Amino acid sequence: MQTKAYAAATAKAPLGPITVDRREPGPNDVVIDVLYCGVCHSDLHTARGEWPGILYPCVPGHEIIGRVTSVGNDVKNFAEGDMAGVGCMVDSCRTCSPCEHDLEQFCAGPHGFTGTYNGAAKGGLPNTFGGYSKQIVVDQHFVLNVRHSDDQLAATAPLLCAGITTWSPLKHWNVGPGKKVGIVGIGGLGHMGVKLAHALGAHVVAFTTSESKRQAALDLGANEVVVSKNADEMAAHADSFAFILNTVAASHDLDPFTNLLKHDGTLTLVGVPEHPHPSPSVAPLIFGRRAIAGSLIGGIAETQEMLDFCAERGITSDVEMIAMKDIDHAYDRMLKSDVKYRFVIDMATFN
Template sequence: MEKITTKGYGASGSLIGGKTLEPMEFERDQPKADELLIAVLYCGVCHSDLHQVNNDWKNTIYPCVPGHEIIGKVISTGPSVIRFKAGDIVGVGCMIDSCRTCAPCTEGEEQFCEGPHGQTMTYNGYWKPDPGYNTFGGYSSNIVAQEKFVMRIPENLDIKAAAPILCAGITTYSPLKRFGVKAGHKVGIIGIGGLGHMGIKIAKAMGASVTAITTSEEKRSAALELGADQVIVSTNQQEMESACAKYDFLLATIPYAFELNDYTPLLRRRGALVTVGLLGPYKSPTNNMEVAKLSTTVGGSLIGGTTETQEVLDFCAQHQILPDTEMIDIKDINSAFDKLKDEEVRFRYVIDMSTLGKQ
């Protein structure tokens, strides 16, 4: 069967080694019976894209075409597809398929797929890499995804801004929901960037009293504008000490190694701290004395499955939550990566993929 020639932006090697994202063409397979071919309209720029392109996790397959926060329009569907039709506006997040038969998959938690290769990521191939298999993401003209991994976009969500819900939204929503955040809870969101700003909005909509915790005094006013009830600057020792044993739940969204033990003292008895931004070790081992004395929990969370991803889209539509975004042309992606690395974006870049046709 004839392949689909696709235009995109990708990297042939790590940007740290002097490479840049640049225009490239590659081929996609035609949709199978249960798959959709989707024209990419908008794609969010996630810190994970930067990590993956730079091979920070030592598993990158080149060429690497990033992008996993995708809003698009259905071009065509395979004959077995029943939920969508050509012309529908849809979303695709971090995964495009999985084994679909293991327990996590049948329970809508495909991010924990136990199949031979794990989940199929939107780019960079399988979760458990197969050197002979790669996938290419949303910095491209189109994408192919299995029906279950294609999300319905509520009509009242602005599609120009909604793309980051497919990663930043689900990544913060899933642990907040799983740990039962609700009215009366005190929640701290650590790190106020692409993930953190969504964490503030979602936790507030769940009814919690929300504190933004940031290293930057400059972000104090921005965090309050996002809806935080108060702000703590973590480099201010007095502010941190006054917050000890005050929080039911802490969500750490910092995307690089940080000192976990600076934050665990803020937890109340049987409180929990969950990390979502960091895929790697903390700067220091967990101080178990600090954790044990109030029986607190330290854990992590990995994106979310198809069930929760549709849930968070509907939740955001219900509560009129949208990411704070800045639209860019695809030609500006390298500059956007530099600003993302230097924490100069407020709070998520979204690529207008119609600009790809102008390259």
């Protein structure tokens, strides 16, 4: 089947309209009309060829909310008319140990998980095409139930990446009441980290390099805000955090944050920098039994858990709606951090 999409023809070309082939739906497939698609930094890196192995034409988008238009005969949990979500993955091997434990993001199969875009496609197609499109066909295992109200759907889209990327480590490291938790960076990921950690009952300290973001972080739910360039503010929190989630994708010194961990505390990274971070000092890790860890999105079951949690509490991302034709301008603004805090494409603007 064919559908209209917006694609980068090359790494240097602006995105523009294209017609792409989707596989013919099979018995386990769900066909979704895309209503909204969030814009992630990964979209920009991929479309502009900043990561290796990019196939063109490239149709980005892995924060997808849409309406189910048809389902295969073997589909159990979705019906025509349902609201559904699709995140960063559309397939995995499903037989390796991580997949069997609902950790498809760590699929140990020969090709790892299949990305929603720029991944190996089924049906003889060369690569997967993402949510900057009118329709998408996805195996039922990788489709999420969306229970937010209709007026929240656009702001729900970024939960499929920014939400689960922060939820998964918060849950894995048992963030909740009685825990003092730090969130480094107040952007697309960080603003969701603050909201979710607050909703989980933790005492949340937001870290930003900008004094101008102090009130915004408090408004998101932070109990305290620290300007990380201020040595006195940082020193006041030494040896006090059980967990710090670092959402910053730019290369920076991790030592100031590991020094804030109490013994057995963990600093978890979810941002991948263009250049490696400077090597951290080993002594603070050894003498405090502190850890530096990483985390990658989340499995499908965990993503559904996050969506349900957010729907019950009315939690969404803070978004700015854009038209499909304005995507390159949005990329340029995103590079300047000129968005609070996530762009979402209204696919009704793409005809």
